[in-house]
Amino acid sequence: MPAIDITNPDVIKFLTENYEKTTHLRMRWNQVHGQKLKKAATLNREEKGYFEKDVLEKCVNLGMATITRDHFTGAGNKRKKPIRDGLHIPGIADLRKGHSIIDVGLGDAKEDPRLAQPDTDLRRGPVMRPINPKEEALIYKGIPHFGRRVYMKSRLRMAPEEKYYFRETTGWECGWRLRDSYFAGHGPAHGRVWHLTRGSLSRSGPQPDPDYYKELEKRGATKCTNA
Structure with missing residues (x-):
C-alpha cells in the first residue's frame, strides 16, 4: 500500500479535521468520567473492613460451584465405558507368551514338570x-x-x-x-591337536622369531643361571 501524500491539501484538511474530532472526544470522555478517575487515582475509598481471610473465603466460595460441577461430571465419566481403538489390549496373560523356556526350545515339560507353568x-x-x-x-x-x-x-x-x-x-x-559352535562340528577326529605346536614345527604356518630379532647381549660378566 503506497504511503499517504501529506503534502496534498485535501489530505492535510482531512487529517486536521480528524485530529480536532479526536481531541473533542477525549475531552468529553474526561468530563464524564472525571470523578471516577480522580477517585481511582487518589485511592480515597471507603474502608469496608475486609481482611485477607475474608478475601480468600470469597474466592473459595465462588469456586465451589465449579468443583461441584466437575465432581458430578467426573463421576458420570467414570461410569462410561472407555473407547478402545485397539482390537487386542495386551495384559498379564500375554507377558510370557513366546518367551518361556519351552517356547525358546531350551527345555521340555516332560523332562522337567516345573516348566509347565x-x-x-x-x-x-x-x-x-x-x-x-x-x-x-x-x-x-x-x-x-x-x-x-x-x-x-x-x-x-x-x-x-x-x-x-x-x-x-x-x-x-x-x-x-x-557344542553348537563351529569348533564342535569341525573338531579333531582322534584325540587332541596342538595347533600352535604343529604350526611351529611345520615349514608353513607360524614360526618363531629369527635370531636377529633378539636383543643383543651386553658385554661383560654374566650371571650363571644354570646352577
Missing part, C-alpha cells in the same frame, strides 16, 4: 535342570564311598548347559554351548 504365572522359572536320580543318590552315600566327592566329580564332567538353563555367572560366557 501357565502364561498368567509370572514367577521366575527354574534355574537348574533336573538332576539325574542316580547322581542324586550319590550324595547320601557316606564313608567309604565318599558320595559327595563322587557326586561333585561327576557333575564337574558335565557341561554348564547340561546343568543350567541359562548362564548364571560371567565365567560361563566363554565356552557356553560350545
Whole structure:
C-alpha cells in the first residue's frame, strides 16, 4: 500500500479535521468520567473492613460451584465405558507368551514338570535342570564311598548347559554351548591337536622369531643361571 501524500491539501484538511474530532472526544470522555478517575487515582475509598481471610473465603466460595460441577461430571465419566481403538489390549496373560523356556526350545515339560507353568504365572522359572536320580543318590552315600566327592566329580564332567538353563555367572560366557559352535562340528577326529605346536614345527604356518630379532647381549660378566 503506497504511503499517504501529506503534502496534498485535501489530505492535510482531512487529517486536521480528524485530529480536532479526536481531541473533542477525549475531552468529553474526561468530563464524564472525571470523578471516577480522580477517585481511582487518589485511592480515597471507603474502608469496608475486609481482611485477607475474608478475601480468600470469597474466592473459595465462588469456586465451589465449579468443583461441584466437575465432581458430578467426573463421576458420570467414570461410569462410561472407555473407547478402545485397539482390537487386542495386551495384559498379564500375554507377558510370557513366546518367551518361556519351552517356547525358546531350551527345555521340555516332560523332562522337567516345573516348566509347565501357565502364561498368567509370572514367577521366575527354574534355574537348574533336573538332576539325574542316580547322581542324586550319590550324595547320601557316606564313608567309604565318599558320595559327595563322587557326586561333585561327576557333575564337574558335565557341561554348564547340561546343568543350567541359562548362564548364571560371567565365567560361563566363554565356552557356553560350545557344542553348537563351529569348533564342535569341525573338531579333531582322534584325540587332541596342538595347533600352535604343529604350526611351529611345520615349514608353513607360524614360526618363531629369527635370531636377529633378539636383543643383543651386553658385554661383560654374566650371571650363571644354570646352577
